Amino acid sequence: MTAWLPKDRNKWLDCTSDLCNDSLHTEKLLERGAWFIQTRWKAAGICLAGALWLHLPPLQHTPGFAIDFRYLLIVGLLLVASNLIYAHLARRMADQGPTSKKLCRLLGIQVLTDFMNLSILTYGLGGVETPILILFLPHIILSTLFFSRVHSFIMTWVGIFFATLPIVLEYLGVVSTVSVFDSAHKITIISSNPTITTSYLLGIAAGMLVCWYLVSDITAILLLRERQLEQALDQLNLLDREKSQVTIRATHELKAPFAAIKSYVYTLRDGYCGPLPEKAQQVVQRIGDRCDLLMAKITDIIHLSNLRTMTPSHTRLTQVDLNAIVAREVEDAQLIGTPRGIAIHYQSEPFACPIMASKELLATMSSNLLRNAVNYSHDGGMVEVSLETTPGMVTLQIEDHGIGIPEEHLERIFEEHFRSNNAVHFNPNSTGMGLALVREIVRLHDGALSVTSQLGQGSIFTVTFAQSH
C-alpha cells in the first residue's frame, strides 16, 4: 500500500492540519454540503417508508419477525428535523458568504448527528442481526473527503464509538436487547459472551479503521494530483497571460513607428506642411499605402499566430447576438463600399441570434468576410448578406458578384499569404491573411465554414454556428 503513496505525502499531511481538507475550496464544500443534505432527505424518506412498511399487516404477521417500526420512525423524524435545520443553516451561510472553516464545522455536526441516528437505528434493528452497521462506512468515506486526514481519523473513532455503543450498552445491561426476530430466533450470544462481544467490537473498529486508512490514502493521492493539476493550470494561465502581454507589446512596438510615419504622411498629404508638387503627392500617397499594408500585415500575422495557439477552451465565450454584430460590421463595410458604388444588402432575422462566442472575434470574422466581399466586387456591385436561424443553428451567408475564385484555388484561399492571381491583379493591397483569420476564428467556435464560387460570377461564404439557448 505504501508503494502507492506519493513521495511528498508528508508535505500533504503537513498542510492539512486545519479542520478542513484544504484542497477543497468553499465552492466545492458548498456543493458537497448541498449534496449531503439532499441525500439525507432520501435517507429520511427511506426510514419513514420503512417504518410504514414494517407497520403493514403482512410483515407484522410474518413468522419469526418482530421488528419494531418505531425506531425507523424516530430516526426518520430525527433526520427530517435535523435536515431542516441544516438546510436553513446552509442557506444562511451561502447568503452571508461562507468560509471553508464554517462549512466544515457544519458538515462535521451533520456527520456527528448522522452517527447518532445510525446508532439508534443499529440498536433498534437488532445490532448484529442486520447489516445496518455497513451504513457507518459511507460516513467514514465522506469524512475523508470533507476533512483533513487528522480530523477524518478522529471522526472515524467517533463513528466506531457510536457503532459499538448499542452493543456495549446491551452487554452492560444498561439497555434491554432489541431483536428483529421473535424470542425463538433471537441472537443473544454477541451481547452475552464477553469474548465474542470484545472480538465483535474489535472487528467493527478494525473494519472501520481499515476503511478509513484505504480511503484516506487514496483521497490523499487524488487530492495531491488535483492540486498538482491546479498548479499546472495556474502556471499555464500565467504563461498565457505573459504571452498575451508580450504579444501586445510586440504589436505595439512594431505598429507604433508606422503609425507615426503614417501620421506624418497625413500632414504632408493634407497640406499641413505647405503645398506639395503633384509628383510628391503621389509619392506620399504610395508611402502611406505601403505603411497601411505593412501595419495590417503585422497585425494580422501576430493575430493569426496568437489564434493558432488557442483552443476552443481558451476562448472567452459569452452569449452574443450575431445579428447585432453583423449589422454593425455591415455599416462599417458600407463605408468602404460607398465610394465605389457598392451596396450591401443585409437580410437579417427580425430577432436576436444568440450564440456562445467571443464578440471581438466574431466582429473580426464578419468584418473580414464583408470587406473581402466588397474588395473583390466590381464597382457599382452588390453584396448580399443574410442571417438565418434553423433549429439549433445560426447561418451567416455573404454573397458577392465580383471576380470569383478559380476552382483550383478554392481549397487554398484559407491559407495564410495565399492569393490567387486574379485577386492580386484586382486588389493589390491586401495582406492575404483575412480568410486565414476567419478560418481560425470559426475553428475556435466549433463552427463550419464553406465557400462556393464561380470565376467571374462571384463567391458565397457560409459560416454556421450552434445556436445558444
Add this chain to the structure above:
Amino acid sequence: MANLLLIDDDQDILDSLTMILEGNGHTVAIKRDTDNLLDAVKTIHPDLIILDIMLPEDSQAGFKAARLLAKDEETEKIPILILSAVNQRSNLSFTFSEFDINTEFMPVAAFIEKPVEPNVLLKRIDQLLFPS
C-alpha cells in the same frame, strides 16, 4: 475651438497631431507621460484629452490615467479619447475595444486606433465636444 491635451510617449505622433489640430484652430498642450497627471490637467484645464494607452513604463498607463481622472471631481467630466496603436480586436487577455468602454474598466468617451485620418479625428473631437 478647443483646448486639447495630448498624452503620448511618441514625439512624432505628438508633433504630427499638433500640426493637424493646431492647423484646425485648436490649442494643444502635450504631455509625454502620466506623471503628476491630475495636477497637469487641473493646470491646463483641457476641454478634451487625447490619451495613449501603452506608455514605456506601464502597458496600461492610459487605463490607469483614465480611471484616475474619472475619480476626481474636477476632471471627471473631461471627455477622454483613447488613441492607441494596439489592434483593438486582437482578443488577447489585456486588450480592449470600444466594446469595453464602461465607467469602471475604461471610463473614456471614445476609442480610435492609430494612425487616424485627420478628418476622422477632427470629426470625433467635434462630436465629443459638442454632442448633439
